[in-house]
Amino acid sequence: MRAGERRPTLADVAAEAGVSVALVSIVMRDAPGASATTRERVLEVARRLDYQPDSRARLLRSGESRLLGVVFAVRHPFHDDMLIGLYDAADRLGYELALSAVTPRRDERTAIAGLLQDRCAALVLLGPQLPIAELAALAGRLPVVSMMRGVRHKAVDVVRTDDPRGLHLAVDHLVGLGHTRIAHVDGGRMVASADRRQGYREAMRRHGLDAYTRVVLGGPGEEDGARAARELLDDPPTAVTTFNDLSATGLLDGLRRGGLDVPGDISVVGYDDSSFSRLAHIDLTTVAQDIDTMATLGVARAVERIAGAHVVHRETVIPPRLVIRGTTGPAPLSVGARGPIGE
Amino acid sequence: MRAGERRPTLADVAAEAGVSVALVSIVMRDAPGASATTRERVLEVARRLDYQPDSRARLLRSGESRLLGVVFAVRHPFHDDMLIGLYDAADRLGYELALSAVTPRRDERTAIAGLLQDRCAALVLLGPQLPIAELAALAGRLPVVSMMRGVRHKAVDVVRTDDPRGLHLAVDHLVGLGHTRIAHVDGGRMVASADRRQGYREAMRRHGLDAYTRVVLGGPGEEDGARAARELLDDPPTAVTTFNDLSATGLLDGLRRGGLDVPGDISVVGYDDSSFSRLAHIDLTTVAQDIDTMATLGVARAVERIAGAHVVHRETVIPPRLVIRGTTGPAPLSVGARGPIGE
DNA sequence: GCGACGGCCTAGAACGTTCTAGAGTCGTTG
């Protein structure tokens, strides 16, 4: 067999089986309207000719696409994990996924444009960076679900993690271990940064640790964590929460180079439960987002919008979970412990 | 605007602009056969109506799909990197990419089936695991390019890294640093494992270090590296090459826990240049595959097959590159150095 | 002044499916 040969179509199967094209279509779709015996015979022929339905023609005619467009970022372990869940969820509901990746040289607009041309029934965007106005315009044309990013617009559904709560969990854990001098390395201009920083502040206040609250400027990268480490080394706290795992590893490295033992002298908590945080080498205590639930809900929202005419805007907030590993431990005995900042 | 409204079609644009459907098609495709003024006017209208071509109908009619199906594995940083290159390469040649992911609960067969229904013109498979017979059958229906895995079949093109050479580079580097007692932690049953192990053996022989050749059973995971570390600690060499970065990090961790300093006492070389190997925390010297070149060639092979009727089977082998980071250093002074094994 | 030609444009078929409307057959029923 050579590539370039025409693929068998419904017409080929029909001719071979001696029935009409429409009947073959009925059989292939498992729709009512064919006797058991012809059904059998048609399927036999289809199998023999190795017939594969042409989804393009199918969708073109039937209008409904049962296709969900997913935009994800490459080199983003968290997105990979999310894809796994999305495939499962879509599969359960009888939908297909069309993936479009954002890469360093392929921006979100391009990724979305590709999916629009494929006539997806809805879009699921993982951590979209587009301005709200653009997302809203998009949502005027087809259902749009934003994952991990809050979008205040009635046409855009949102599924995200309760980020403040994530930091409550982290701080509670540390306080439970006896820590009081807990700092936070934030994510700079990143979208989720404000929520996490605020969660940290709230949690500290709730524990009456206002006076120990200390936010260090950081960023999403490893080098941001390393920079924060240098700043912290002047007057190290006994524990640090961070914006994400990557910055946490930079921080870890910086602190250790500065002569501190983790978790002996200082505890560190990451955020995201990235795959590398599980490496024995890193073994980072971190806040995990409930990826499966988020994926299931994301797909569900999209499908609801596709089906129902008008849905009210829904923002679903999923509680995170703390994963305790090796970078957190009891607060060191307060030998030489200093009081609150500014004391 | 509500989702569910019909999208504008060529006919809508044509009616609005007062021209025929065919002419609008000509303008949209940038094909010859329209005057500059009408071209302008049609584009104006298309923009105003926010017309988006329906790629399904387009491809259905034109037969040629200019669509490359790509099967990649999720949670596989190397594949993510490859996607970046593939998008670039496809873009340069005017092709689109249709992605289909292999996840823990979605196997390769399913991923491929999805792409076949989309009538891709060719398939680019990243590290396919399918039996050769199946790949060959597939290649009978459309061009198939296997990336990173050698497939001895005339219908399947292959683009892969020269793995033996990768280990030559690693060993040469270590020998250049004065090492002689160099062990190799292999990848067990993994596909590429044999090539890399053999490359190690060849390189050792070439340097006259036959007597120091030492292969330790390993595997692809971190725990495999850790296990190998325990075995090596009994009689540590001064350098180790490994099957991949993940096993190298496990090894690093095990060696350090065993009291050895890296790279002071012992040097370690990984394989793959995974993103985490760049973390300051790990800073692993490793063998990098030339992803961009591979991606470019993979797409090129697919496109050639699509265009040309008969192409001879081609296996393209790309030389790897050594990335020197912090886990390799000069061989320790031979205080207490032992001779070759079995001396 | 006439045919040929080139530039611009259009009508209608085609791609492979699904869908609608209806045709034929048979058994049941009034």
Place this chain on the structure above:
DNA sequence: CAACGACTCTAGAACGTTCTAGGCCGTCGC
């Protein structure tokens, strides 16, 4: 016995595009 309904099947339109064939108009060459 005619009418009917259920069941099985078919013809042909439709989806939104591209492609082929051709029409119209002005210009050019003779």
